[in-house]
Amino acid sequence: MAPSPSRLFAEISTAERPGGARVVMRRAVVLGASMAGLLAARVLSDHAEEVLIIERDPTVPGSAIGSSEIDNEPRPGVPQGTQVHGLLPAGQIQLDRWFPGFTAEAVAAGAVFPDPGTVRIHLNGTLRPSPPPMGGNSALVSTRPFLEALIRRRTLAIGNITLVTGQVKGIDLSSTRVTGVRYTPTGSEEVVTEAADLVVDGMGRSSKLGDWLEGAGWSAPELKRMPIKLNYATALFRRDPAISDTSVVVAQTTAGKGRVARMGGINAVEGDRWIMLIAGYGGDRPSRDFDDFKTRCRRDFPQVFGDIAERAERLGEVITYHQADSRRREFHRLSRLPGGLVAAGDAVASFNPVYGQGMTSAMLHASCLSAHLRSGASPTEPARGYFDRVRVVVDAAWQISTQADLELPHVDGPYPRGYRITSWLSDLLFAASSKDLELNARLNAVTTMVEHPLSLARPSTLLRAVRATLLR
Ligand SMILES: Cc1cc2nc3c(=O)[nH]c(=O)nc-3n(C[C@H](O)[C@H](O)[C@H](O)COP(=O)(O)OP(=O)(O)OC[C@H]3O[C@@H](n4cnc5c(N)ncnc54)[C@H](O)[C@@H]3O)c2cc1C
Structure with a gap:
């Protein structure tokens, strides 16, 4: 029997240090050096002889630490970096x-x-x-720039990870899998091809990966928007x-x-x-x-x-x-998926930022990649096990943020199945949690992505919410 979403979520969000690194590929190439790309590179450093990150913005590792002037200098590739970013x-x-x-x-x-x-x-x-x-x-x-600079510094301190600057132009595909990445190094007009066993798309919500797949005769993942x-x-x-x-x-x-x-x-x-x-x-x-x-x-x-x-x-x-x-790309539904291709972070799903889920989702996607590769999956086969895990993370975040956004007067769908009942339950829990500290803690664990939303559907939690509401 397949594990429940709550159980998978608990495995993905674990605090346990990963053990048993197994090198299973020669080279992984990561597109984008922001939250998703850097965390994916860290995970891949346990499984590839060499990890190459390609990022279009010039970045100097660690330069942003300790200088308030540089800290708040947003970079063009992450324009949202000027805005408040809460880490869950x-x-x-x-x-x-x-x-x-x-x-x-x-x-x-x-x-x-x-x-x-x-x-x-x-x-x-x-x-x-x-x-x-x-x-x-x-x-x-x-x-946000301060946090990213710290993560970048730790990632680039790992011996088998290298970062180059340049604009990624496309991916190369054989009849079954991705074989390389094409990019133009900064300051050059020449297009360089880098061979890869595994490619991670960490290029954010405007990623062109879908267009590149379609251009090569594959299907793009369906894009859902709210x-x-x-x-x-x-x-x-x-x-x-x-x-x-x-x-x-x-x-x-x-x-x-x-x-x-x-x-x-x-x-x-x-x-x-x-x-x-x-x-x-x-x-x-x-x-x-x-x-x-x-x-x-x-x-x-x-x-x-x-x-x-x-x-x-x-x-x-x-x-x-x-x-x-808000948008999500349904990679898990693709009937034909090239081997060795993974997408992470906003390239898979980007939510209403007021709920602060984006960076944490990218970090949990890295955990999905680790679980997938540690399960013994071949890096050059279609990464179905990875996308099935990512779906659990995306569903959890999507449910929390879109449930609230569907209340906005200008938002008219798409409504998920069971919307009325989940909406009634979340109103009940929110009201009860303002009086009951234990319920507040349980609700908080879900909104901060420590627990899966299904944890709130336990009979003990629901009974407690009803009791707190009646007492009120
Ligand atoms: C206004 C706002 C506020 C937010 N607040 C929060 C918050 O409070 N908490 C939170 O967790 N999240 C927040 N987010 C979401 C968060 O910013 C994103 O979820 C997060 O940055 C996603 O990381 P990423 O690595 O997937 O993509 P991005 O951060 O978008 O990075 C993509 C990277 O790919 C590079 N790239 C793109 N195309 C190419 C190319 N062709 N070649 C080479 N490199 C390329 C870019 O330069 C960039 O470095 C907010 C978002 C917005 C818009």
């Missing part, structure tokens, strides 16, 4: 699993480990109980204890009677700064104008947003970002 506990567990001592190193380099008393979650204007600390600590908080029309605006401020002790604030308003869906976030990050985000949907679009930013902070969010915007020293401009949709 499940992602942090994977970072410590693949790079032992990662958390301690990040904190030593300036990342913030929030004191649970300074973490505040507001839902529809009400302060919720603080999330339970993870293993005695909260999850790590930093800017239009969310999300508008972000983010600004950095100098941290000032005289204004607030805040290290993390999440303020969410869901769509409903008399309520407009919005999201706000504040993170205390390296360099003694706050990064603050305000977001709306559809026509509710914060601009780059700082007066508009301040007005919205004061009018639409808890007091601390207005206090920081009006009183703290602003560092740089307000930067906006629009994301039109």
